Amino acid sequence: METNEVFDKVKGLFVEDLGIDESKVTMEAKLEEDLEIDSLGIVEVVMAFEDEFDIEIDDEELADVSTVGEAVKLLHSKI
Amino acid sequence: MSKRRVVITGLGTINPLGNNVSDSWEKLINGISGIDNITSFDTGDLPVTFAGEVKNFDANEYMGKQHARKLDRSGHLSIYAAEQALLDAGFNPEERMGSNCGIVFGTGIGGIGATEDAVRVYDERGASRINPLAITQLMPNSSTGQVAIKFGIEGPSLTITTACAASANAVGEAKNMIENGIVDIVVVGGTESGTTPMTIGAFAQIRALSTKNDTPAEACSPFDKNRDGFVMAEGSTVLILESEESAKSRDAKIYGYIVGYGSTTDAHHITAPAEGGEGAVRAMDQALKDANLSVDDVDYINAHGTSTPANDKNETSAIKTLFGTKAYEVDISSTKSMTGHLLGGAGAFESMVCILSLQNGVIPPTINLNDKDEECDLNYTPNNAVNKDMNIAMSNSFGFGGHNGVLVFSKT
Numbered sequence: 001m002e003t004n005e006v007f008d009k010v011k012g013l014f015v016e017d018l019g020i021d022e023s024k025v026t027m028e029a030k031l032e033e034d035l036e037i038d039s040l041g042i043v044e045v046v047m048a049f050e051d052e053f054d055i056e057i058d059d060e061e062l063a064d065v066s067t068v069g070e071a072v073k074l075l076h077s078k079i
Numbered sequence: 080m081s082k083r084r085v086v087i088t089g090l091g092t093i094n095p096l097g098n099n100v101s102d103s104w105e106k107l108i109n110g111i112s113g114i115d116n117i118t119s120f121d122t123g124d125l126p127v128t129f130a131g132e133v134k135n136f137d138a139n140e141y142m143g144k145q146h147a148r149k150l151d152r153s154g155h156l157s158i159y160a161a162e163q164a165l166l167d168a169g170f171n172p173e174e175r176m177g178s179n180c181g182i183v184f185g186t187g188i189g190g191i192g193a194t195e196d197a198v199r200v201y202d203e204r205g206a207s208r209i210n211p212l213a214i215t216q217l218m219p220n221s222s223t224g225q226v227a228i229k230f231g232i233e234g235p236s237l238t239i240t241t242a243c244a245a246s247a248n249a250v251g252e253a254k255n256m257i258e259n260g261i262v263d264i265v266v267v268g269g270t271e272s273g274t275t276p277m278t279i280g281a282f283a284q285i286r287a288l289s290t291k292n293d294t295p296a297e298a299c300s301p302f303d304k305n306r307d308g309f310v311m312a313e314g315s316t317v318l319i320l321e322s323e324e325s326a327k328s329r330d331a332k333i334y335g336y337i338v339g340y341g342s343t344t345d346a347h348h349i350t351a352p353a354e355g356g357e358g359a360v361r362a363m364d365q366a367l368k369d370a371n372l373s374v375d376d377v378d379y380i381n382a383h384g385t386s387t388p389a390n391d392k393n394e395t396s397a398i399k400t401l402f403g404t405k406a407y408e409v410d411i412s413s414t415k416s417m418t419g420h421l422l423g424g425a426g427a428f429e430s431m432v433c434i435l436s437l438q439n440g441v442i443p444p445t446i447n448l449n450d451k452d453e454e455c456d457l458n459y460t461p462n463n464a465v466n467k468d469m470n471i472a473m474s475n476s477f478g479f480g481g482h483n484g485v486l487v488f489s490k491t
């Protein structure tokens with residue numbers, strides 16, 4: 001799967017499942033500041049990723065993820 | 080030091096009758112029921128297929144999906160009612176209320192819908208798929224916290240879970256906070272959204288609910304010989320309480336005064352009222368003493384009046400015990416005949432009813448009261464509203480656990 005396809009799926013999850021405004025979801029967007037995903041929300045995001053891509057994400061892997069782009073990069077490396 | 084007087088300066092509500100105060104009041108004084116067949120889920124094999132559901136309310140539309148997802152429905156309703164009440168009181172909901180404002184909310188079963196959903200997911204998909212928002216949706220203080228966050232309420236907060244007396248106790252405790260000078264303003268309310276499959280099923284198992292599935296609007300018939308249980312309802316009502324000087328200093332509209340609060344416990348049985356409503360007698364007596372009033376001063380009693388065989392009989396006995404011969408003169412009604420039972424949201428809703436009754440000089444009726452029970456022989460304002468100039472109203476709320484909360488309101 002190409003990076004842009006992963007991004008499209010991630011964007012779909014954010015918009016459809018989490019109710020985030022579509023225009024806010026860019027590769028540069030910060031999860032916490034721009035998308036208002038707090039510490040509880042990030043757990044939901046991980047669950048949604050795991051279901052969508054049929055993978056498992058460890059808490060440690062999330063340590064370096066603070067933007068949509070970084071999340072896409074992590075997911076791309078695991079698929 | 081004499082106690083400060085406590086006024087009501089704002090009202091907000093969303094309930095089976097309507098999604099604001101004026102629509103709800105119109106239905107109340109015209110004797111129109113808000114109870115109908117359940118539409119929010121498939122009732123499957125439930126023995127009860129009707130309830131008092133809130134209608135025409137989409138939380139996603141109201142607060143946006145991203146925010147709405149974080150709350151149980153009981154929380155959505157709380158924020159909706161609180162915003163109305165703050166606006167009604169002349170506050171700007173966009174501004175923080177600050178540390179001179181407290182919050183007290185009552186609920187019987189908190190985010191029970193969120194609990195049911197989370198358990199279902201756990202059973203079907205295992206622990207790793209439990210909604211991480213489940214705890215913050217289902218905890219009973221969720222509405223208290225969420226309303227405080229939304230409107231920047233930084234003063235003291237309490238969540239009261241005395242079942243069906245919860246928001247009556249909430250109003251009473253809020254009154255105490257203001258009387259004692261702890262804060263000048265309290266956002267006080269009740270909320271409940273237990274019109275969910277397991278909850279309806281569980282209440283039905285203890286034979287607490289009416290099973291008149293063919294005639295939902297006529298099912299709740301307090302004090303009637305053929306009553307067979309209460310009707311589950313959902314909703315939230317919020318009142319803005321304020322010290323009289325605070326309200327006057329900002330030229331706020333004053334609906335009326337909260338002058339008395341009584342709180343007692345039966346210490347008898349977890350669901351059944353004490354024989355003769357002994358705990359209720361003490362609560363009503365205490366509330367009147369707190370108000371420096373006697374039974375002769377009471378113009379109207381908004382009864383707990385759930386339409387269960389045990390409540391209506393024992394509440395009637397309790398009123399007779401305390402009021403003596405005056406019991407036969409005082410006007411009584413149960414507005415649960417129209418709303419159904421809002422459980423932890425009932426006390427706040429019925430406080431609103433008392434305030435509006437005093438202000439408008441109208442007593443809403445007890446509908447579906449066609450064949451009075453011999454043991455319920457007082458004046459329950461059957462089927463039609465009554466116009467009457469009044470000054471003092473009393474609201475009774477009694478909850479599983481044996482909790483009794485009674486409030487007394489004054490127009491002047």
